[in-house]
Amino acid sequence: MSEINEINWFPGHMKKAIGKIQEKIKQCDGVIEIGDARAPFSSFPDYLDRITEGKVKVLVFSKSDLADPSLFRKQLDTYKEKGFEPFAFDLRSSKASKPMINYLSTLKTKADERYQRLGFPLPPKRFIVLGIPNVGKSTFINCLAGKKKAEVENRPGKTRAEPLIHVSDKLFIFDAPGILEPNYEDKTEIAKLAVLGSVKTEILPIVALTDFMMDYLKSHYPDNVKNRYNVSLEGNDAEIFKDIASKRGFLSNGGTPDSDRARLMVLKELRAGELGRITLDE
Ligand SMILES: Nc1nc2c(ncn2[C@@H]2O[C@H](COP(=O)(O)OP(=O)(O)OP(=O)(O)O)[C@@H](O)[C@H]2O)c(=O)[nH]1
Ligand SMILES: [Mg+2]
Incomplete structure (x- = not known):
């Protein structure tokens, strides 16, 4: 894990983006936080609670x-118990x-209460979509807007950039860049998000990260690995990846199994x- 601790997952542009997002939040009636169902706890950075x-x-x-x-059904229940409608x-x-547009368009906001008191027609609503990188924020907006x-x-x-996107005459949504937590106290959280694709692959310590991934798979989903790659999980991680490389016919120039290629493939x-x-969260 020590190499994983050293990943620079919070580059300067994320810090700047948080400032801009805070400005945009002020212009919005509400926030839509997108989490990854495969890590339904780790994929919500703590700073989101502070800025929203x-x-x-x-x-x-x-x-x-x-x-x-x-597992995901049970994990959703924990959010329902906290009063969310996830x-x-x-x-x-x-x-x-359809369900999202209906839900967002009819959600009562503070502005709605004011307009209703004054007897005015309700104004269009503005939301901002927030979440970690690569979680599906832009896909969500496209899904609602019905277009790319x-x-x-x-x-x-x-x-x-953070364009304001027209979903309907009553609903507008800001897209936003993905942001990770500046400081993960529990470093396994950032390791899970890196495994799921929210940190640029080019900056990842691939051996340490794929060892972390394989350890998790061995203890939680051993049959998935055995069935897909037809390997035994008896040896250490290096041996398992070597075995996968052999089975797939991945050979380096010298003719030895190319474990690095197998790691990236898995x-x-x-x-x-x-x-x-x-699912990577328990
Ligand atoms: N299988 C699956 N893939 C999804 C889903 N939502 C998004 N994706 C894929 O996830 C990838 C990232 O989606 P984006 O919408 O670009 O994610 P983003 O959060 O806007 O990413 P950044 O702008 O880089 O922070 C794309 O390849 C999407 O097709 C989903 O629900 N299921
Ligand atoms: Mg995006």
Whole structure:
């Protein structure tokens, strides 16, 4: 884990972005926080509570198609017990669109109360979408807008600008860049988010991170690994990745198994759901 502690997951642009986001939040009636269903606790950075205080808050979980379903159901209940009405979707399908637009358009805000008292028609609502990088914030907005209005790509840090997007005449949403917690007290949280793809792959210590991933898989989802790669989990992580490399025919120039390639492949396949539906929070 020591190498994972040294990842620079909080570059200067994130610090600047937090300042801009705080300005945008002031212009909004509420915030939509997107969490990753595969890490429904670790994927909400603590700073979000500080900068969104006093605002109406809507929780949406992305990637529910990739999460361990029975575990995720129980984890959702813990949010319901705290008084939230969490939503969970595969945001790439259009299913989220209607329930979310209905819910957001009819949510009572402080401004609505004022307008109602004065007998005026209700004003359009503005929300901002917040969350860690690559969690699906722009996909969520596109799903609601029914068009590609926000930029989507499977790499963290895609959104830099924060355009206000027209969803309907009653609903506008700001996109926002993804932000991680400046300081994770529990470093396994940032390691999980790195495994899930919220930290740029180029800056990751791949051996340490994939050892962390394999240790978790061995203790929580051993059959998923055995079935997908046809390997035994008896040895240490280095031996397992070497075995996977041999089975896949990944050879380095000298003809020895290319474990680094196997490590990157397993990471990529876990992210894509090819090892089955996996949750990293307990
Ligand atoms: N399987 C699955 N993939 C999703 C879901 N939501 C988003 N994605 C994928 O996740 C990747 C990142 O999506 P974006 O919408 O760009 O994420 P973002 O939060 O806007 O990312 P940044 O702007 O980089 O912070 C894309 O490849 C999406 O297709 C989902 O619910 N399920
Ligand atoms: Mg984005």
